[in-house]
Amino acid sequence: MENPRTVPPEIVISDDAQALYTRLAAEGGQPTPEEQAAARQLHDLGLLRDDPMQGYVLVDPQYAGARLEANFFSISALMLEQAASISDAFKPLRATFDSRAADAAGLIEQHRGSEAIGWRMGQILSGCSTEILCCQPGAQRRPEAIQEASTRDLAALRRGVAMRTIYHEQARTGAGMDLWVSTMTAAGADIRTLDAHFERMFIIDRRIAVIPGDHILVDSTDAVAYVVNDPGIAAFLARQFERDWEQSTPWNDPGKAPLALTTRQAAILRGLEAGTSREKLAHQVGISLRTLAVAVSELKDHFGVKSAFELACCWKEWQAAQGAARS
CATH class of the missing domain: 3.30.870.10 (Endonuclease Chain A)
Structure with a gap:
C-alpha cells in the first residue's frame, strides 16, 4: 500500500531551469547538452513541450500553471473521496478487532x-x-x-x-x-x-x-x-x-442562568474585571483584604478556575450571555 501521507511534491523551479527558460525566451534555439537536466524539469512542469518539427517549444507559464493547478485539484478531490470511503471500507473489520481486543485485554x-x-x-x-x-x-x-x-x-x-x-x-x-x-x-x-x-x-x-x-x-x-x-x-x-x-x-435555553451570585460577589467580580487593585477593591466592597482573598478563592472554586484573570473572563462571558438572553 502506498504511504497514506504521500502528497504531491512541492513545485520548485531550479535556478538552472529558470535561466534556461529566460535564455530560450530571449534568444530562441534549443537547450545545449549541458542544459538537458534543466530542460527535463521544464518539460515535466509543462513549461516546455516537444514539437516534432521544432524540438522544444516554450509554453506560456500562465497556461502551464493553470493545467498543473487543475491536475492538483483533481488529485485532491480524488484523495478526499478516497478518505471519505476509508471508514466504510474498514468498518467490517472493526467488530473483529474489538472482539480480539476484548479477548486479549x-x-x-x-x-x-x-x-x-x-x-x-x-x-x-x-x-x-x-x-x-x-x-x-x-x-x-x-x-x-x-x-x-x-x-x-x-x-x-x-x-x-x-x-x-x-x-x-x-x-x-x-x-x-x-x-x-x-x-x-x-x-x-x-x-x-x-x-x-x-x-x-x-x-x-x-x-x-x-x-x-x-x-x-x-x-x-x-x-x-x-x-x-x-x-x-x-x-x-x-x-x-x-x-x-x-x-x-x-445548553441554549435562554432563561438559564449559570450561577446565582450575591451582591457582594457581583461587586468583587466587577472590580476584578475592571482591574481594580485588591486594596481599593476591598475598600469599595467594605471588607478586609483577608476577607476579600477568601471571597475570591470561593469564587474561583465556584466558577472552576484557578486565577483571578480567568475569573474575570468568566464573569465577562456570563454577563454577555445574560445580555444576549435578555435581547
Whole structure:
C-alpha cells in the first residue's frame, strides 16, 4: 500500500531551469547538452513541450500553471473521496478487532496516563458507528482538551454518529465553552447541563463504556481510565444517562442562568474585571483584604478556575450571555 501521507511534491523551479527558460525566451534555439537536466524539469512542469518539427517549444507559464493547478485539484478531490470511503471500507473489520481486543485485554481494560487514555479513546471513537453518550461533570475544561475533543467529535458527527453530552451547570461559565458548544451543535451534537451530581463516563454504541478509575487506584498520581467491553454494562450505564438526560437543560435555553451570585460577589467580580487593585477593591466592597482573598478563592472554586484573570473572563462571558438572553 502506498504511504497514506504521500502528497504531491512541492513545485520548485531550479535556478538552472529558470535561466534556461529566460535564455530560450530571449534568444530562441534549443537547450545545449549541458542544459538537458534543466530542460527535463521544464518539460515535466509543462513549461516546455516537444514539437516534432521544432524540438522544444516554450509554453506560456500562465497556461502551464493553470493545467498543473487543475491536475492538483483533481488529485485532491480524488484523495478526499478516497478518505471519505476509508471508514466504510474498514468498518467490517472493526467488530473483529474489538472482539480480539476484548479477548486479549479481558472484559475490562486499564489505561493509565492522559496520553494512553487519549490514544485508546481515539481508537474507540473512530470505530463508533451509531451513538456517543458523554457525561462530563467538571466545571472547567482545558483549552487543549477542548481542541482535541473537537477534532475527534466533529469527525464522528460527519460520519452521521449521534452525540449527546451532559455537562455540569457550572460548565456554562467555562472560558471558550459557548464557542465550542456552538460549533458542536451546528455539526449536529446535542448538549445539555445538569445541576446535580453525576459520574463521568462515555458510552459508545451502547456496547463499550469508558469510566474513570482515579477513585479506585488512589495510590496513583496519573489519570486512570477503564474500558468496559460489555454491552450489558454499557446498556445499564446508558439507562442512567437517559434518566439524567431527562432532568437536564438544553445548553441554549435562554432563561438559564449559570450561577446565582450575591451582591457582594457581583461587586468583587466587577472590580476584578475592571482591574481594580485588591486594596481599593476591598475598600469599595467594605471588607478586609483577608476577607476579600477568601471571597475570591470561593469564587474561583465556584466558577472552576484557578486565577483571578480567568475569573474575570468568566464573569465577562456570563454577563454577555445574560445580555444576549435578555435581547
